[in-house]
Amino acid sequence: MQQAKPNLSFWQIWNMCFGFLGIQFGFALQNGNVSRIFQTLGASIDEIPILWIAGPLTGLLVQPIIGYFSDRTWNKLGRRRPYFFYGAVLTTVALFFMPNSPTLWMAAGMLWILDASINITMEPFRAFVGDNLNKQQRPLGFSMQSFFIGVGAVVASALPYILSNWFDVANTAPAGEIPDSVKYSFYAGGVVLFIAVLWTVMKSTEYSPEQLEAFGDEIDTSAPQTHNDRRYWLPGAIFTALGVAGVVLVYANSLDQQLYVLGGCLLAFGLLQWLVSLLKNGGKKDEGQQGMLVQIVDDLFTMPTTMRHLAVVQFFSWFALFSMWIYTTAAVTSVHYGSSDPTSSAYNDGADWVGLLFAIYNGFAAIAAILIPWVVRKTSLQISHSLNLICGALGLMAFLWIKDPALLWIPMIGVGIAWASILSLPYALLADSLPSQKMGVYMGMFNFFIVLPQLLAASILGTMLKLFFNGEAIYALATGAVSWVIAAVYVLTIKNRSVSH
Structure with a gap:
């Protein structure tokens, strides 16, 4: 007779998800400062997307592989926790080296290493929630991850601004050198990431393979689960x-x-x-x-139906995010601060403000993560996610309408709501459709639909801006807004799933 997974306490879920605070600390530093580092080391505006290609390619390769092996791992640290720990060690080292890159090509190489390390740490966290929580608690678990992502990113995104404005750390440097405010931010990020992930490793437990089998997690029977003899x-x-x-x-x-x-x-x-x-x-x-x-390829072609629909939603959701991450610094510094010169005071003031804006949207994401489970109970996972994405689209479009940079925090409310939703609700929908014995590999494979839009963004956005928008980065944000609207409409096509009240 199959057992039901017991409800975990609030603090057990808290400990499970706490490591994401550190992961997002590193991820936010990367997102908010890598374009700045590239431009400081001599990259032109149209070269930035291709330099970001390291991130999606490493994620494309690393996440399904780590998911595959974590599904088959069981040792004294557990199933997923070994990958948390060793990935955190690698990420901490990479965060210390990244801002000390002396040349552009070395910075691009360090981004490969940094992104691969973050992916090793991050990928099993999604499966960790799917393994340990029952269907009723999974929305809370993924929302708790979003909360820690928001909190960690608030501080990390604001660090260069805080260091330069509150502690008089230099935010400018000679041509070709990374400012001290950026360097010290990365050092702090490495320490925070390691401590937070270590907390989850030490304070959490995992079900053994035998226990997971006894729970007999419900799977999506619309996809074949037997051996696939198909040739390609x-x-x-x-x-x-x-x-x-x-x-x-x-x-x-x-x-x-x-x-x-x-x-x-x-x-x-x-x-x-x-x-x-x-x-x-x-x-x-x-x-x-x-x-x-x-x-992995067999599983890709026989993925559950719910996952197929969510793939489309994720594609357009993350295309918008990458448009924002890659081009917000260039857009705000050129349009709202009137400078594209990385050595100028105006450019660096604008870049610092972008870091603070990223902190603000992550702060609103932390608040939204608390409210999202309540909205889901009142509506559904699909309707809630759709509304949240529309909020994000309005936020990105507002960058074209607002001229005073001091008011740009207002659009970050909508962006934060969308970000919290993207980090939680698709995974709650997905986890309920996956076989427990393949939770890791499918969660890693789900990353394909995050990676593919980033590859597309890195490949075509620079060309698109030159051809249609005279190279003005602000229109990349408008493109992202349209992409979020498409995702908001498509998520409503996913078959409804009742949520326990």
Whole structure:
């Protein structure tokens, strides 16, 4: 007879999610300052998106792999917690090195290392909530993660501003050097991240594989759960051909080199499907004897129906976020502060204000995370998420309407609401549709639909701005607003799920 997962206490859920405060501390420092570091080291405005490509590519590779292995791990630290701990060590080291990059190419390389390390730490946290909480408590668990994300990001995003304005730490430096306010912020971030993740590792427990099996988590039976004998020769050929055609088209017409990313990704996905088809020719029917690549690709093509719908929602939601993260500094400094010179006082004042704006939206996200479970109980996961995304869209559009930079905190209310929702409600919808034995790999695979819009943003936004908007970064934010509206409409198509009151 199957057992029901017991309700956990508030403080047990608190301890489970506390590590996200540190993870978001590092993530917010990366989002708020990497474009500034790149520009300081000599990157032009249209080069910034391609330099950000490190983030999505590392996430695309790392998260499903970590999810795959964490599903199969059980040792004295548990199932997910070993990855929390070792990822935190790597991330802390990377945060100390990132602001000391002497050249642009080294900064781009450090972003690869930093993002990979954060992904190792972050990926199992989503599955951790799915493992430990029952259906009724999962919205609370993911909202608690959003709360800690908001709190951590408030301080982290504001750190350069706080250090320069409250403690007289220099926020300018000679050409080609990173200001001390940024360096010290990254050092503090490394310490906070390690301590917060260590708290979760030490104060939380996990169910053993035998216990999880006894709970018999409900799964989405609309997707096949048996071995998949499908071969991928035809779709592999289609994606390979599209990738080759894309690369040739970019080369023949001397198009923006960032567009090579799209062609390269299509080509890689096609070749991956061919490789999996070759591996399947070995004829191993037992899932445990198949290689990791085969199982991940099979799971991708047999994902639960709910996950397929959420993939579209995530794609447009995160395209908007990456548009904002990549271009807000450039937009605010040029439009609201009138400078695109990274060595000027006006530019650095504007960049510091953007850091504070990011802190403000994360502060509102922390507040929204407290209220979201109540709104879900009154409506539904889908309706609540849709309303929250509309708030975010209005916030991004307001950057075009507001001219006084001192008033830009107002749009951050809507952005914060959308951010809290994106970090919680899609995962609550997803966790209820996943088999417990594959919670990690599917949560990692869900990252594909965060990575793909970032790859697209890094590939086409720079070109789009030059072709249609005379290179004005402010219109990247308007594009993000439209993307959030699309996501808000599509989430309403997901089959309704009752929420226990």
